[in-house]
Amino acid sequence: MIGLTGGLIGGLTALPGRLHAAPSHGVSMYGDLKYPPDFTHFAYAYPDASKGGTLKTAARGTFDSLNPFALRGISAGVGSTFDTLTVQSLDEPFSEYGLIARTIDIAPDNSSVTFTLRRQARFHDGSPVTAADVAFTFDTLKTKGHPMYRIYYAEVEAAEVIDDHTVRFSFSNTRNRELPLILGQLPVLSKAFFETRDFTATTLEPLLGSGPYKVASADPGRSLVLERVKDYWARDLPVNVGRHNFDRQVVDYYRDDEVSVEAFKAGQYDLRLENSARRWATAYNMPEVESGKLQLAVIPHRISVGMQGLVMNTRRPKFQDPALRRAMQYVFDFEWSNKTLFYGAYTRTDSYFENSSMASSGVPEGAELALLEPFRDQLPEALFTEPYAVPRTDGSGSNREGLKAAYEILQDAGYEVRNGKLYAPDAKEPLRIEFLIDDAATERIVMPITRSLGRLGIDANVRMVDAAQYENRLQTFDYDIITEVWAQSQSPGNEQREYWGSDAADRPGSRNYAGIKNPVVDALIQKIIDARDRSSLVTAVKALDRVLLWGDYVIPNFHLPAFRLVYWNKFGRPQVLPDYGIDLDTWWVDQALARKYNLGR
Template sequence: MIKKPKASMLSRVTATLALVATACFTVADEGGSGALTPSHGIAMHGELKYPEGFSHFDYVNPEAPKGGELKLSVVANGFDSFNPFVIRGISAVGVNAYVYDSLLDASADEPFSEYGLIAETVEVPDDRSFVVFNLNKDARFQDGAPITAEDVEFSYRILTTEGHPFYRNYYADVEKVTIENSHRIRFDFAQTNNRELALILGQMPVLPKHFWADRDFSSSGLTTPVGSGPYRIDSYDAGRSVTYERVDDYWAADLGVRKGRYNFDKISYEYYNDDTVALEAFKAGNFDFRLETSAKNWATAYTGRQFETGSIEKKAIEHQRPTGMQGFIFNTRRAAFKDPKVREALAYGFDFQWANQNLFFGQYTRTRSFFENSELASTGLPEGRELDILEPFRDQLAPAVFNKAYTPPDTGEGASLRDNLRTALQLLTEAGYKIENGKMVHQETGKPLSFEILLFQKTFERVVLPFRNNLAKLGIDVSVRLVDSNQYIQRVRNFDFDVISQVLPQSDSPGNEQRDYWHSSNAGEAGSRNAIGVNSPVVDELIDLVIQAPDREELVYRVRALDRVLLNGHYVVPHWHLRKDRVAYWSHLKRPDTTPKNGIDLNNWWIER
């Protein structure tokens, strides 16, 4: 899940957790939300694409046959939990996606629109100061119990008090929750200009209150959950595999948001410790589908009789979704990375052009924005409305925000690695460092500049080692540590790292989730997505402005301003992106003729033999 910002800042930020903790829960005998017209859906900005009573999304095959088993692989060190909503444990892949339904369901061919699922209709006033969800009276949990407003209230309360810290931030502006009757619930908001909040509440998974009544929600474990989604857990081998089975009497099967989707009778995941082994298992027919993330594999490994005969299809399918930011992420809580000049200097040691040519077969494009591949990305110098947004913060920002277009260091068009390292040396000198006895040390403390890059994928060493070697020419000691995926997750959750390689995904409609990425209130919150430790009053204010954006045009300007400030904070060394999904699949898998802007979705595929 990913979303939008607003208001005047630090006072509101300080109150974030307090708002959640003191949110008022009430129960009314009758509805009392005023004369609002219920709608079958809600759009962030503009009009809905799909009309009331629509039969299916345009990018699915409504006649897709049901049946068969989809076999998939996961490269990770297993799982120990079926609870994806808490910070403890490692949840099995697929639990949230398949077992639990949400109030509303998003379309994949609009910037941000949602349509009725558990909530049959939704009501919002023009100022979006509250939202009312009218629940579908046919909605059922998998044990047959009806879904009621009490379950929705319970879900909100348990997620924001005992769930992952993400939920407290995501729903921070909810001020009051009122159960108006058994199938009608209202959420009132502290900030009336948080237009996105109604939609992100629509994304909330609905949990069965009766199931958790005598269970500890905050603990992880392998208790088989009860949800309301299209699949339930069929079987599992702890840490090694999990299989989901389609619910035959799934209550929402014929709704427009579900027709033509979730077509497999079973979906199974097998866990592998090594990606090379997983690739060979795929080619041997042990599982059906593979999304390839390695350029080298894509260029060299997908060969053989299965590909020549068409038994396995290999396709690069274009998409139009934002690619977000992948890069080396600095933990600014570490003393070595507190100075942005040091962070900027280190970026000059990464030679993307060399890596793209020698490691990636020229497949990638350099990333230059946290909102890459979208109209939200900043470019050139700020002007017009974007400049107006940034102007009040001029005294708090680096001059480069206003007078220098951000470009990550490269070795193209006349620049060489030697030139880049010379620039890095100049920046480090300005930051108070010098080379002494072949080592980069701080002039005052004498402490050497050294750090560790933490990895969990051995294949990524081929990217990291040249970066390390380039920085060694400046007397900087970089060590590389490879750990298993579970240890990696726990260390990142607790900010126990110097540098990691990470993907920071973005949607086409950024909003409340930006707090979790960049807000100062999350810099010390274990488990938050603010792995960098961004702690900037300006960034805080810009996040609020993004959440408050009144329309799409203003949203674009505000996100560009936020992007520009983040880029000039030099929090990451940008990597690369690809505007295609590289997929390979056995030919009995079939997919719809239309691919939505967000790219492929296996939940729309089916099996034909």
């Protein structure tokens, strides 16, 4: 399960087909809740954290809308201006606790979930949050919102207002144990606010929210400023104690990562999550690190890192050929790239559910084999007889064996070289491939690949565009190959339809970037959604992982099971760190540190 807005001893025992036995303060996918009804705060939050000061971060690209729920436009990051029915804890694999919802009541047969709302819940204009607002939000997102909501809520039949503070959602699929938690992530919008506004429009008017922050100013292409709501209705709830400590959160926008890094080093903003091994190794060799003014922190986590890779668009006829997709696996010399470009920082990714117990390995056996057996005639025979393995090289940079293997695959499939150019069977034009990118860091990865493709006779080039154009081309699937990341949770579910499902393949704005239309994939996604227990879920996820890998839709890249943070040393942060994320809302400005290092507020 992936949250829609964003950005983790209740005495509850899981029974077949149900998540708990009575209305509760929380709900868990796996049965038990870590925090009892009378808990005071999350363990990874510091209840005595001081309030005040500013957190200033950076983003790449731009925005032209403050509406994150519609397909049109590029939205700014305004998720913290909207409260949800529940809050996910970050120190449990998958549990949620009431925010707007005071209690959650799941029907014994899992046919519905009923949320009872807190009577004190308020929007920023002081108006109450009601069940009618919840039902309006659900109906509007499903009919007018970003198309992903239609898939995400596909098995939710209706939202029924029971009274002003009670709303019930009914399900068409009683086997989908994830639906109550999915609905817990529903951001609640004001019905009255949208009575005079077009929900589908791009807008720079802040939408009315009920969250801990509200938009103070928005300057597209430059900055977004959020300010803490001083009379925030939920500030004293256990899920919020010790959180939302900054008076202001400022996001500066940069067109280029390298410019952003230099601005950070000049003190223009406070903190960045560093995703470049090169920059991590070389960019911060500064006196301020030695003095303690600048902090570099590597924070391990237990998050499933999912898949990052070069995605081949199978909507393009050339990539509908599985032989070409298989040959493409051999052109990425990871071992050389890791040594030469990445300072040996990374591990090669070989699963769509990397860094988790759900990653497939070996050959299918037992329950997984039984699940895949009915599809044997629709799958490569090698899937049943060989462990999947990404091609390896000697790291010398020549990749002779890899390119030889790629050429043999293509030759066996009827490709031929004429005058130094590779032609597909019966093609009149040579094979051409374009890599669409929007940053220089990706260019360093793909340029060696284009040179390898050139050695095979393939005319390969890199097209760099700005962030807005890149986003538009992603939404309309106008590319040959892109680099993309699919994050995964500890409990995959309905979002898998959005990632790989046939219904999402031709829907603009979906995350099925590869254009996968595979009935076996669809069937396995349904098995994941319908899983009755953790064991059957893991089995179905492993089977899906294996089918996706053998489909060669993506050239897997690499991963690091940790966060790399670099920040100016003016922050306090809790000693207890959650396993499943970083909650910057639990940090605060330490005034003594700020004064010591002359870092301001």
